[in-house]
Amino acid sequence: xxxxxxxxxxxxxxxxxxxxxxxxxxxxxxxxxxxxxxxxxxxxxxxxxxxxxxxxxxxxxxxxxxxxxxxxxxxxxxxxxxxxxxxxxxxxxxxxxxxxxxxxxxxxxxxxxxxxxxxxxxxxxxxxxxxxxxxxxxxxxxxxxxxxxxxxxxxxxxxxxxxxxxxxxxxxxxxxxxxxxxxxxxxxxxxxxxxxxxxxxxxxxxxxxxxxxxxxxxxxxxxxxxxxxxxxxxxxxxxxxxxxxxxxxxxxxxxxxxxxxxxxxxxxxxxxxxxxxxxxxxxxxxxxxxxxxxxxxxxxxxxxxxxxxxxxxxxxxxxxxxxxxxxxxxxxxxxxxxxxxxxxxxxxxxxxxxxxxxxxxxxxxxxxxxxxxxxxxxxxxxxxxxxxxxxxxxxxxxxxxxxxxxxxxxxxxxxxxxxxxxxxxxxxxxxxxxxxxxxxxxxxxxxxxxxxxxxxxxxxxxxxxxxxxxxxxxxxxxxxxxxxxxxxxxxxxxxxxxxxxxxxxxxxxxxxxxxxxxxxxxxxxxxxxxxxxxxxxxxxxxxxxxxxxxxxxxxxxxxxxxxxxxxxxxxxxxxxxxxxxxxxxxxxxxxxxxxxxxxxxxxxxxxxxxxxxxxxxxxxxxxxxxxxxxxxxxxxxxxxxxxxxxxxxxxxxxxxxxxxxxxxxxxxxxxxxxxxxxxxxxxxxxxxxxxxxxxxxxxxxxxxxxxxxxxxxxxxxxxxxxxxxxxxxxxxxx
Numbered sequence: 005x006x007x008x009x010x011x012x013x014x015x016x017x018x019x020x021x022x023x024x025x026x027x028x029x030x031x032x033x034x035x036x037x038x039x040x041x042x043x044x045x046x047x048x049x050x051x052x053x054x055x056x057x058x059x060x061x062x063x064x065x066x067x068x069x070x071x072x073x074x075x076x077x078x079x080x081x082x083x084x085x086x087x088x089x090x091x092x093x094x095x096x097x098x099x100x101x102x103x104x105x106x107x108x109x110x111x112x113x114x115x116x117x118x119x120x121x122x123x124x125x126x127x128x129x130x131x132x133x134x135x136x137x138x139x140x141x142x143x144x145x146x147x148x149x150x151x152x153x154x155x156x157x158x159x160x161x162x163x164x165x166x167x168x169x170x171x172x173x174x175x176x177x178x179x180x181x182x183x184x185x186x187x188x189x190x191x192x193x194x195x196x197x198x199x200x201x202x203x204x205x206x207x208x209x210x211x212x213x214x215x216x217x218x219x220x221x222x223x224x225x226x227x228x229x230x231x232x233x234x235x236x237x238x239x240x241x242x243x244x245x246x247x248x249x250x251x252x253x254x255x256x257x258x259x260x261x262x263x264x265x266x267x268x269x270x271x272x273x274x275x276x277x278x279x280x281x282x283x284x285x286x287x288x289x290x291x292x293x294x295x296x297x298x299x300x301x302x303x304x305x306x307x308x309x310x311x312x313x314x315x316x317x318x319x320x321x322x323x324x325x326x327x328x329x330x331x332x333x334x335x336x337x338x339x340x341x342x343x344x345x346x347x348x349x350x351x352x353x354x355x356x357x358x359x360x361x362x363x364x365x366x367x368x369x370x371x372x373x374x375x376x377x378x379x380x381x382x383x384x385x386x387x388x389x390x391x392x393x394x395x396x397x398x399x400x401x402x403x404x405x406x407x408x409x410x411x412x413x414x415x416x417x418x419x420x421x422x423x424x425x426x427x428x429x430x431x432x433x434x435x436x437x438x439x440x441x442x443x444x445x446x447x448x449x450x451x452x453x454x455x456x457x458x459x460x461x462x463x464x465x466x467x468x469x470x471x472x473x474x475x476x477x478x479x480x481x482x483x484x485x486x487x488x489x490x491x492x493x494x495x496x497x498x499x500x501x502x503x504x505x506x507x508x509x510x511x512x513x514x515x516x517x518x519x520x521x522x523x524x525x526x527x528x529x530x531x532x533x534x535x536x537x538x539x540x541x542x543x544x545x546x547x548x549x550x551x552x553x554x555x556x557x558x559x560x561x562x563x564x565x566x567x568x569x570x571x572x573x574x575x576x577x578x579x580x581x582x583x584x585x586x587x588x589x590x591x592x593x594x595x596x597x598x599x600x601x602x603x604x605x606x607x608x609x610x611x612x613x614x615x616x617x618x619x620x621x622x623x624x625x626x627x628x629x630x631x632x633x634x635x636x637x638x639x640x641x642x643x644x645x646x647x648x649x650x651x652x653x654x655x656x657x658x659x660x661x662x663x664x665x666x667x668x669x670x671x672x673x674x675x676x677x678x679x680x681x682x683x684x685x686x687x688x689x690x691x692x693x694x695x696x697x698x699x700x701x702x703x704x705x706x707x708x709x710x711x712x713x714x715x716x717x718x719x720x721x722x723x724x725x726x727x728x729x730x731x732x733x734x735x736x737x738x
Contacts, residue, residue: 013243013244014243014246015242015243015246015247015248015249016243016248016249017239017240017242017243017248017249017251018249018250018251019250019251019252020250020251020252020259020262020263020266021252021253021256021259022253022256022258022259022262026258026259026262027258027322027326028326030258032323032326032328033110033112034080034110034261035258035319035322035323035328036110036111036112036113036114036323036328036329037080037107037110037111037112037113038076038077038080038257038258038261038319039113039316039319039320039323039329039337040110040111040112040113040337041072041076041080041099041100041103041104041111042072042073042076042257042315042316042319043113043316043337043338043341044099044103044111044117044121044125044341044344045068045072045075045076045095045096045099045100046069046072046316046341047338047341047342047344047345048095048099048125048128048129048345049067049068049069049072049095049096050069050345051129051345051348051349052065052067052095052129052132052146053065053067053069053288053292053293055129055132055133055349056292056293057293058360060133060353060360060361060362061132061133061134061146062133062134062145063134063145063146063147064092064145064146064147064291065132065146065291065292066092066093066094066095066146066147066290066291067093067095067286067288068093068094068095068096068097068286069286069287069288070284070285070286070287070288070310070311070314070315071096071219071221071254071284071285071286071315072096072100072315072316073254073255073256073257073260073282073284073315073316073318073319074217074219074254074257074260074282074284075096075097075100075189075219076096076100076257076315077254077256077257077258077259077260077261077264078187078217078260078261078263078264078280078282079097079100079101079104079187080100080104080261081261081264081265081268082101082104082155082185082187082264082268083184084105084108084155085155085182085184086155086184086185086186086187087155087156087157087170087173087177087184087185087186087187088101088155088156088157088186088187088189089157089158089159089160089166089167089169089170089173089186089187089188089189090149090156090157090158090159090160090166090189091159091160091163091166091189091190091191091194091219092146092147092159092160092161092162092163093191093219093286094147094149094159094160094189095128095132095146095149097156097159097189098128098149098151098156098159099124099125099128101151101154101155101156102124102128102151102154102156103121103124105151105153105154105155106118106120106121106124106154107120107121113329113333113334113337114329114333114336114337116340117340117344121344122344122347122348125344125345125347125348126347126348126351126352127139128149129345129348129349129352130142130352130366131144131145131149132145132146133352133362134367134368135352135362135366135367135368136366136367136368136369136372137366139151139505140503140504140505141368141372141505141506142367142368143368143502143503143504143505143506144158144159144503144504144505147159147160147161148160148161148503148504150504150505150508152508157169157170157173157186157467157470158500158504160496162491162495162496163190163191163193163194163197163224164190164194164195164197164198164199164200165199165463165491165492165495165496166188166190167188167190167194167199167200167203167216167463168199168202168203168206168459168460168461168462168463168464168466168467168492168496169463169464169466169467169470169492169496170186170188170203170214170467171186171188171203171206171207171212171214171460171463171464171467172463172464172465172466172467172468172469172470172471172476173186173467173468173470173471174186174207174212174213174214174277174467175210175212175464175467175468175474176467176468176471176473176474177213178211178212178213178274179474180473183213183272183274184213185213185214185215185268185271185272186213186214186215187214187215187217188203188214188215188216188217189217189219190216190217190218190219191218191219191220191221191224192218192219192220192221192222192223192224192229192233192238193224193225193227194218195218195220195233195238195241196232196233198459199459199460199463199491199492200216201241201245202455202457202459202460203216203460203463203464204216204241204242204245204247204277204279205245205455205457205460206454206455206457206460206461206464207247207276207277208245208246208247208276208277209455210276210452211274211275211276211277212276212277213271213272213274213276213277214271214277214278215264215267215268215271215277215278215279215280216242216247216277216278216279216280217279217280217282218238218239218279218280218281218282219254219282219284220238220254220281220282220283220284221284221285221286222283222285223286223290223296223301223302225290226290226296226299226301227301228301237251237281238281239251239279239280239281241279242278242279246276247276247277247278247279248270248278248279249278249279249280249281250263250266250267250278250279250280250281251280251281251283252280252281252282252283253282253283254282254283254284254315255283255284255285255310255313255314255315255318256315256318257315257318257319258322260280260282263280264280267280284315285310285311285313287307287310287311287314295307320334352366372506375506376501376502376505376506376507376508377501377502377506377540377541377639378501378540378541378543378565378639379501379509379563379564379565381563381593381594383562383563383564384559384562384563384590384592384593387558387559387562387590387592388588388589388590389555389589389590389591389592390555390583390589390590390591391591391597392549392551392552392581393597395551395583397583397584397586398583398584398585399581399582399583399584400581400582400583400584401579401580401581402550402579402580402581402582403550403576403577403578403579404547404549404550404553404575404576404577404578404580405437405438405439405576405577406438406441406550407550407551407553407554407580407582408439408553408557408571408576409434409438409439409440409441409442409443410554410582410587411553411554411557411558411587412424412439412440412443412477412557413442413443413446414587414588415557415558415561416443416446416447416450418588419475419561420450421473421474421475422450422474422475422477422561423450423451423452423468423474423475423476423477424440424443424450424451424452424476424477424479425451425452425453425454425461425464425465425476425477425478425479426452426453426454426461426478426479426480426481426515427453427454427455427456427479427481428453428481429443429451429452429453429454429479430443430444430448430451430452430453431444431453435479435481436481437517437571437573437576438576439479439515439571440479458480458485458486458488458489459488459489459491459492461478462478462480462489462492462493462497462514463489463491463492463496463497464476465478465497465512465514466492466496466497466500466510466512468512469497469509469510469511469512469566470500470508470510472509472511475511475512475513475561476511476512476513477513477515477561478512478513478514478515479514479515479516480514480515480516481516481517482516482517482519482524482527482528482529482530483516483517483518483519483530483531483532483570484527484528484529484530484532485516486516486532486535486536493514493539494539497510497512497541497542497566498539498540498541498542498566499541500541501541501565502540502541509564509565510541510564510565510566511563511564511565512565512566512567513557513560513561513566513567513569514566514567514568514569515569515571516532516568516569516570516571517570517571517572517573518530518531518532518570518571518572518573518611518612518661518662519573520572520573520574520612520661520662520698520705520709521573521574521705521709522573523700523702523705524700525697525698525699525700526697526698526699529697529698529705530662530663530666530697531570531611531660531661531662531663531666531668532568532570532666533546533570533610533636533660533662533668534662534666534667534668534669534670534671535666536568536636536637537636537637537638537668537671538671540638541565541566542565542566542567542568542637543560543563543565543566543567543568543593543635543637543639543640544567544568544570544635544636544637544640545557545559545560545567545568545569545570545593545634545635545636545640546570546610546611546633546634546635546636547569547570547571547611547634548575548599548610548611548612548614548615548632548634549575549578549580549614550578550579550580550581550582551580551581551582552591552597552632552634553571554582554583554587554589555589555590555591556569556591556593556634557569558587558588558589558590558591559590559591559592559593560593562590563593567593570610570611570636572611572612574612575611575612578615591634593635593640594635594639594640594641594642595634595635595642595645596631596632596633596634596635596641596642596645596646597631597632597634597645598629598630598631598632598645598649599614599617599618599630599631599632600617600618600621600628600629600630601629602621602626602627602628602629602630602653603627603629603652603653604626604627604628604653604655604723604726605626605627605628605629605653605655605656605657605719605722605723606628606629606631606646606649606650606652606653606655606656606657607621607628607629607630607631607657607658607659607715608631608633608646608656608657608658608659608672608676609630609631609632609633609658609659609660610632610633610634610636610660610668611661612661613659613660613661613710613715614630614632616659616711616712616715617630617659617715618630619712620712620715620716620719621719623712623716624716624719624720626719626720626723628653628657628719629649629652629653631645631646631649636668638671638675641672641675643679646676647679647680650676650680650683650684651680651683654683654684654685655684655685655686655722655726656673656676656680656684656688656689657688657689657690657691657715657718657719657722658672658673658676658688658689658690658691658692659690659691659692659710659715660690660691660692660693660710661692661693661709661710661711662692662693662709662710663692663693663694663695663696663697663698663708663709664692664693664694664695665695667690667692669690669692673688673690676688685726686722686725686726689718689721689722690718691710691714691715691718692710693708693709693710694707694708694709696708
């Protein structure tokens, strides 16, 4: 017979209930402030539903009626420096944190509201209605509410999407020497998503001061938690990751407050993350005013049972029982809350008979649409720029990979905010390719070896960037892995500045390598430039030599936008020149370089194909001008250099190594023909790989990727077309 030993979690998992003695001993001013907060949130949510019903809210209205107690009870226990990250159903989280910021000593249920309360309610409602005076200038709406000054990091429309970034802010709190914590709110549906579980693990491994707060309202839209979860006690998730967990009745605001006090004591002691599951219940459907029973996924009996436990009714009953407030004072409080919302509505709308419409002057101007997709690069103004062709100092020969590690070490020496993270970056003598060589020895606390959880650590880096106290440099071991982290890369990091109003800096550097030609097959060989170029918000640089790598990396590290730095394994061991003792120069973002001058044809290319294009031009004897694009994002294309070349040669060939399906040249070729059609002697031609992804077989990999021979063939075809069918000049056919 086997020996059997029952195992137990390494951390506590418990349930907390408030008793009659807890209510008896609670300070009246605390309960009064909590009651006032819930009343204001309830009045706000009712108004939001009313506005939505009148067609004055464009988009969803995910209200929290019935589940205000979890947010209000937990946030009241926080201090001013603590921060909150919310979910798509986050009005109550946002308002509770904002009210606590406005009135840190509490709000009296019997006194007039401070003027700041009226301003808060109006600005929040304006945001939900998409108006310019909103916190995010109308861009965020119901699901993207952010007020940095108040510690509200932002609510998030992607289920579970806020957890990695919230973990990044928690990392900043820990490593800035504060005892501030972050509360990340999400629902029962998010408890099953990878971003949440990856964040649990990373936060536990690094002992981050973050509380993962599950508002379990039992339904992910219309699907019950029991249908999709093996153990419906969602707080059971925490101990499996080494995270102590609390289960609490979220319909009892005092019980939530008591649980949060315990949680805060644990986190402020530096012990790491915590988890709270608060059982709550939304009284309406997922979005809008209908009850769930109207859509047949809940029964009226179930709704009635939960409504009888309404947290607002509970607060009123407990305070009335203890003579802390009178019925008349409660009625007056409800009236003041309703009147506060009427005042907000009146400031935003105009009546014409029985019809109500939004005041036209409050809408954002249409030219605000693109503002804040990216910054203006003013942070790079005045930087010393250099080019290899004109550099006057002493030069030395180094491998590109050596230049990469040298410039990173130099920047970490001059800027203590820079933090490097990624898989194995702290091992193997510089990571898998040597780019982080020397950093672990000199800066062991600023290089973080991560778990294999790209979504979590990329998002954590995004949170660090949003926080602003540190400048993360995140490495994806292979470019293909960006698909694994796609939510954080494209939905979070790329959109944050624009989504939250246009004035949020996101200084984030993402390094990754293209491994075409190494035999690593379909899932380790992609060139991601084409995909990233289609995502507004990302800047992209692609250095083809050691000198450019130094200058472009310096610009990337100084930039206040997210920057993708592409590296090609084929270039790591190529030898080039860099300054002997000068690693402080910049190459401007958005500046191309002429790698080979010519008059007959313009080749536009980047990374490893720059040298191949030069070699192909020399071998064919065709006087092609080869332009190294260097910056690949839409805003970074150097149309001055590109245009001057096209007007001179009248023929364009775009050269890239990657596959046809996610080709960068698709975007570039379309834009060239829009801008320079009258200057072209023939349509823009392209060299690219096959439709198929590269295979492990050397023969099939070579067939999938473009190379020198393909460039030569296309050069000959283009010159033949010029000779046989076109005159030089403005597209005149013979």
